[in-house]
Amino acid sequence: MTSIEDAPQVDLAPAEALTLAEIAELAGVSVATVSKVVNGRSEVGSETRALVEGLIRERGLRRQRRRIKPAGLVEVVFHELAGEYPIEIIKGVKDVAGYHGMNVIVSELSGQHVPGQRWIKDVLGRRPAGVITVFSGPTEEQRVLLATRDMPLVVLDPAGDPGRGVPSVGATNWSGGLEATRHLLELGHRRIAMITGPEFAFSGRARLDGYRAALDAAGLPADPALIRPGSFNIEDGVVQTHHLMDLADPPTAIFTANDGMAIGVYRAAHELGLRIPDDLSVVGFDDMAPWKWVNPPLTTVRQPLAEMGAAATEMLVKLASGEQLPQRRVELGTELMVRGSTAVPRD
Known part of the structure; x- marks a missing residue:
């Protein structure tokens, strides 16, 4: 097998994508082998597959014509x-x-x-x-x-x-997290907790960063005890609210990274005998239609899904x-x- 560096050179314009035949010549394999890689066939060695896919990534694939018209x-x-x-x-x-x-x-x-x-x-x-x-x-x-x-x-x-x-x-997840937290600050809350999204999710991390930015702008350090992990599940809201309200200095407001976890906060508040918003303010994220009809209706950040x-x-x-x-x-x-x-x- 031929490496990319050792492959024979083809006279091509740098900006022009490659045809199947040109990819085959550069890779030192047959057109049939390139076609198998393109069509997702399994009977191609891993090194050959990687070589062909690398050429396609770098240069692109130029088709002469489409043999099968894609479905609408x-x-x-x-x-x-x-x-x-x-x-x-x-x-x-x-x-x-x-x-x-x-x-x-x-x-x-x-x-x-x-x-x-x-x-x-x-x-x-x-x-x-x-x-x-x-x-x-x-x-x-x-x-x-x-x-x-x-x-x-x-x-x-x-x-x-x-x-x-x-x-x-x-x-605009960062802006949404900032606006939700700023709303609670403007109401006078200073012990504001957040139940986050999963760590791998860009959106959840951006909402957390917006929360932290709002606290920082208000001159309040983010208390690690008030930041609890979640995975966008209702159960996370229930479990983490119990943890938060067990603190010696519990929060007066909770911002959750989605509406589902906010409803979990409602459930936990009911179990703890707390009234929303009298004892605990809650802000969600998403603005799902059903949560307009809970009691009280949920304050949330509308994501234009x-x-x-x-x-x-x-x-x-x-x-x-x-x-x-x-x-x-x-x-x-x-x-x-x-x-x-x-x-x-x-x-």
Whole structure:
């Protein structure tokens, strides 16, 4: 086998992508072998696969013509189909896809944030016009496979680094965390706790950084005892609120990194005989429709999930049509929705 450095040189313009034949010549393998790598076939050695995929990453793949017209499908991949979060995103995706005469197919990763090999094989078989992953993202190898099959990828609400050059859509999470905490400070709270999102999640870390920035601007040091870990689950809100209220100097307000954990705070407050907002103020993040009807209605940071879904789909349609994106990273604004779960702290 030939290394990239030892491969025979082909007279190509530096900016021009490579054809299958040119990749094969540079790698010192057959066109059939390159085709197997491009199509995700398993019967190729790991070193050869890495060599071919490296050339495709560096130079790109130029196709002469598309042999199979891709289906008019937008595939949306969720780490988990639970609650209002995916429903809101799907609304935005369907609005834009429908306008362009495309259908939407939804798949789930059973709680995983990185798709498995079965997923990529299924996607390659369905041949959608493009893929939107939500709070998850393919591996580098999977991104290469999508790219070599001319299937554009957009990452929505990235759980981690979406990958070099991969378009993504998110919300202004830092600003949202800042605004939520500033609201509690303006009410007079000084013992403000936060139940965070998972450590790996970019969005959760940004919300925590916004919380810390608001405290710092107010001249208050962030007390490590008031920062409790969470994983965006209701149970986290229940468990961590009990820990927080057991402190010698408990908080008068709790900001949670999503609405689900805020509802867990409500449950724990009920178990502890605390009244919201008289004894404890609560702020969530997301603005899911059902939480407007709890008692009292939840003060929260609105994350524009439907708009994020629509923006990701518009980007995908442009990419599938061969257009260039004006920007590859889009952040949509959050908004604090003040309702009944926050008040001036009791003396």
